[in-house]
Amino acid sequence: MFGKFxxxxxxxxxxxxxxxxxxxxxxxxxxxxxxxxSERPGREPRDAKVDAEAMVECRVCGTWQPSRTARSCGKADCPY
Known part of the structure; x- marks a missing residue:
């Protein structure tokens, strides 16, 4: 009986x-x-179009700007 169970x-x-x-x-x-x-038609992976750009900090006001297009912050001692 127990064996059957x-x-x-x-x-x-x-x-x-x-x-x-x-x-x-x-x-x-x-x-x-x-x-x-990444294989779906019409869509590219997120990192496919990412172009990293170096950033520089203005030592006068402390803001960060792209190094290729850095502009003056308007203060007298600004290096850009």
């Missing part, structure tokens, strides 16, 4: 965990087949 519990556990495992495999397959954000 354990066998029934074992069969149910095997079916349950097998079902969860197959669901997990299906989810992994779905993720692999879906296009990644």
């Amino acid at each position: 354990l066998l029934t519990v074992a069969v149910i556990a095997i079916i349950w965990f097998g079902y969860k495992y197959l669901g997990h495999l299906a989810e992994l397959k779905r993720r692999d087949s879906s296009p990644r954000p």
